[in-house]
Amino acid sequence: MSTEIKAPVFPESVAEGEVATWHKQPGEACTRDELIVDIETDKVVIEVVAPADGVIEEIIKNEGDTIVSGEVIGRFKAGAAASAPAETSAEAAPAEDAADQDESASGSSGDAILSPAARKLANEHNVDPAAVKGTGKDGRVSKEDVQRHIDAAKTSQPAAAKSAAAPEVSVAAGERVEKRVPMTRLRASIAKRLVSAQQNAAMLTTFNEVNMKPLMDLRKQYKDAFEKRHGVKLGFMSLFVKAATEALKRYPMVNASIDGTDMVYHGYQDIGVAVSSDRGLVVPVLRDTDAMGLADVEKKIVEYGTKAREGKLSIEEMTGGTFTISNGGVFGSLMSTPILNPPQTGILGMHKIQERPMAVNGEVVILPMMYLALSYDHRMIDGKEAVQFLVAIKELVEDPARILLDV
Structure with missing residues (x-):
């Protein structure tokens, strides 16, 4: 049927x-x-x-x-x-014909059987399909087979260049190769949203710096026990999520959004965590972070990271969110100005931890410092509230006991 x-x-x-x-x-x-x-x-x-x-x-x-x-x-x-493959349709074929059929089915002679995706990749990289060994059914060449062939060729090129003195450069001097590929739908959508955020929001950024030593000492002291108890590593992101949650409760305008001429205040904290993937930047959302423990946050972040790399995040997991945290520090960024994720009115940017000389009680002390950036929509949030919100996060991170004591 x-x-x-x-x-x-x-x-x-x-x-x-x-x-x-x-x-x-x-x-x-x-x-x-x-x-x-x-x-x-x-x-x-x-x-x-x-x-x-x-x-x-x-x-x-x-x-x-x-x-x-x-x-x-x-x-x-x-x-x-x-x-049934055409090669095996004749049961009574002579022995020599059967041998020819087996040879053809194995892909050692004749045209290779390519999937459309594999053929497209082969054409883009000028790969001869006959040179690719297929691992699929009946010797079918998959996209992964072509990619493995390309990677193997790249690996062998440096060695071949050293051993072979024959010139293989056939292009004219000064000629430069260009490759044009269409944007994926996800990247095109990201570009549209980012341009819209810059054009439609009165976006400003305020900065501060935070001493990461208390958080690093806390993590060092309890990371083994935490992983043994919860089965997940204790990272800095979960602590920043909890600190941001507490700060959002104190400054609800940063947790709000703008809908036309209305200001929408949310009585919950749904924090989006920016995750980089091969397809582009995605922002899955942690729901009701006020009710989540550190282990819950860490497990969810690991789950979202895996799904992002595999392209399996659902629309529901990326919909909504009242605030966003972006950690450019994992890539080495020392300072940046994150762009708002509409219709949210605030986004926190974390950065690289770097040791710097700091003045403490009249003495110069080397401390692990991190710059924090808060981009906010000035239509909704005044500079006073934005600065106070960022200072609140700084105080909670530098003294984690404040989160537990709610002070």
């Missing part, structure tokens, strides 16, 4: 998507709930799975095609068996 493969129903905030990768081709067998196609939107990659055991009958929308919610992208035949 033939059924339609439809694009999933997108949320209201997502207008359209794009067929990213077909993991199965017409005639290939699928098992129930097996991944068959990825749909990329401007927020997440949505996986479409097989509705039952059967085969892909037809692909209507190819990779790179734009689709809308619920659109038919292919046809699936439940209960059907995979198409």
